[in-house]
Amino acid sequence: EVQLVESGGGLVQPGGSLRLSCAASGFSFTNYYMTWVRQAPGKGLEWVANIKQDGSEKYFVDSVKGRFTISRDNAKNSLFLQMNNLRVEDTAVYYCAREAVYYDFWSAYSDSWGQGTLVTVSS
């Protein structure tokens, strides 16, 4: 059974940093792109970042470029999101998800999701 378990969320002041982790199990982690998606309280889903299987390609939504970094440790089946210079508008539940590919990268979809971890940015 595919399992994704996020951790590392919490309360942080504006301008602060936080590192989210996602522990993966039940599948061959090295075979999949991985992604982070967030959801602000009462709002819709927003894609944050993607990372290729070997970490050689990374994509970010414009609003986090230069502040967030996505990485992975394939030996430990783990995905990370380093969030720096956090803003109030980054407050959200952050989900990690596994990316399956229909026929190419641009047809990818998130077929398994974690339960999410809440990040609150407030003074």
Add this chain to the structure above:
Amino acid sequence: QSVLTQPPSASGTPGHRVTISCSGSRSNIGSNTVNWYQQVPGTAPKLLIYGNDQRPSGVPDRFSGSKSGTSASLAISGLQSEDEADFYCATWDDSLNGRVFGGGTKLTVL
């Protein structure tokens, strides 16, 4: 504002059919496949449709997806009370070089 436009709400009575639209542009829906997710409030999203019209195993055939030009639709037939949830469309946007989601549609089963 979301790049993909969905109606904020939809409703239907048990046993009937409802459709949810998702409107985009040439750089997103017009160029790439569309996926749909279902989210019951307080829980993680669940994949409903991928590749415009493909159902993952375990998703009832009451759910179907389609795409035409720069728009996509999700149809739910034989509506059931447990279908009440928020529904999101998503695809890749070539101009933004990133994944984009619709704003979500809240489905109410009357």
